[in-house]
Amino acid sequence: MGTYVPSVELIARVQAGEPAAIGRLMSRAESGMAEAREALVRIHKLAGRAQVVGITGVPGSGKSTLVGKLARNLRTSGSKVGIIAVDPSSPYSGGSILGDRIRMSDLGTDPGIYIRSMATRGATGGMARAALEAVDILDAAGFGVVILETVGVGQDEVEIVRASHTTVVVSAPGLGDDIQAIKAGLLEIADIHVVSKCDRSDANRTLTDLKQMLMLGMREHKPADWTVPVIGTSAVSGEGLDELSDAIVRHHDVTSASDAGRAQRKSMAEFRLRKTAENLLFDRFVETTAAASGKLAERLMRRESDPYTLAEELLAATLAKEDDNERDVHSKIA
Amino acid sequence: MSQPIRVLLAKVGLDGHDRGIKIVARALRDAGMDVIYTGLHRSPEEVVIAAVQEDVDVLGVSLLSGVQMTVFPKIFELLQTNGADDMIVVAGGVMPDEDVAELKKMGVNEVLLQDTPPQTIIDTLTRLVEERGAR
Ligand code: B12
């Protein structure tokens, strides 16, 4: 790309589906740089058409492999498929080995498929901080379906529900006696349940157990016009992939008109709003407290004051900065 | 907050030697970089498309099969046609000195062959990304 291209100049190229422009804007979104803000605002205005499909499940349940197969299957219906695959950052070095893509390698060079790997970088909830911006960018680039694979860590993953129109929970046989979805608290969040690796002989038991659990009526808060299907799939034989694609498309059709779908979209918007605010606040906190925290820690160490009082003092800078910003805004308006 | 350096590590063609690249992958991760490994037996097309989609700072190709003089020209051609000519490209593995000289002329930023200590690889990549500047 040569010399630095301003982010707003990437927008038209993103809309034209140019991979290098999509990739670059995602990187800038990830870096949180101020220069990209205006472009991301405009991208958000252009987005809003894609169906976001969240895929979650415990580590090793076969999410990435399934996503690879599913993407190819959804492609046959003509829509472009974007994939955002999140893996954890190492808590020690902050670095990561992003291993999801390797499981999707038979997608080859289809230009209608875009895969982006992201590291969590300390973000909780199974998602990367810029995952939602990346979804917008793919959406604006004309990808009709965007699949979001989260890290499989368990309870925290419920965030995926508030980022996706359709949530798919993947369970696999042979990872333990119980259905891991139950253990991880993922049972309730699924719009679609998948039992992967159905080429294995122990898969039937997992399927039966899961269906029974669901029949016990643990899901009464879900809308009446959608019955959560339990689908067995195999990446080896291809079993269940058509059925899963159909269910995803059907779920989209049902929810795009229903009250439940509307409630879900509202919930997604609220999540996005709060997440963005949280990020802004956090950045401001980091920025405004960096200088003072060492000195305050000294005072705490010497027990000259207590943690609460000192924390209030530390926060004062963050809050004052916000007042300054407000004043800025007002003086601009005035 | 400074961004971790993003690196795509690739094995191209029939070359099945993956010990070295796996060591490199771990070393880079432990140095705080985000590493995407393509796995074995990729084509130059697959590698370049992945590198562009992932918008990596560095594309690293490991070759111990002797095909570097056909693989790298192809990679540069593909980077050009995909609008990614600002990508840093490094090579590793086993190759003769005369090829190393040719590869550097072709645009490979660094060639780091067998017995290169991991720390040297980390330092080299860090320096190359610093020299390139913002993008
Ligand atoms: C171990 C080994 C094997 C193992 C590989 C196991 C594995 N999964 O990796 C096995 C036994 C399978 C094997 C098979 C073969 N091998 Co062999 N193998 C070796 C050997 C002895 C060591 C390679 C190694 O692992 N080194 C240790 C690692 C840590 O070093 P490295 O890979 O060089 O990586 C370092 C650097 O190069 C660098 N690096 C590597 N990648 C990258 C990438 C980037 C981006 C960066 C920055 C740096 C970097 O960082 C690492 C740390 O310093 C070499 C001899 C040698 N001296 O290299 C022959 C060698 C590579 N093999 C050779 C051959 C011919 C073969 C076979 C064809 C033999 C045969 N006739 O069957 C097969 C081919 C298999 C295949 N499908 O490719 C030849 C290749 C000749 C050539 N290039 O022209 C060599 C050079 C031996 C020789 N002198 O003839 N081999």
Ligand SMILES: Nc1nc2c(ncn2[C@@H]2O[C@H](COP(=O)(O)OP(=O)(O)OP(=O)(O)O)[C@@H](O)[C@H]2O)c(=O)[nH]1
């Ligand atoms: N037999 C069989 N194995 C499978 C199937 N799908 C995936 N696997 C294997 O299960 C293992 C984990 O697969 P992944 O796709 O990486 O699982 P994941 O849930 O994405 O893993 P994380 O991202 O690490 O949480 C791999 O060894 C796959 O080869 C399947 O349908 N059948």
Ligand SMILES: [Mg+2]
């Ligand atoms: Mg995965």
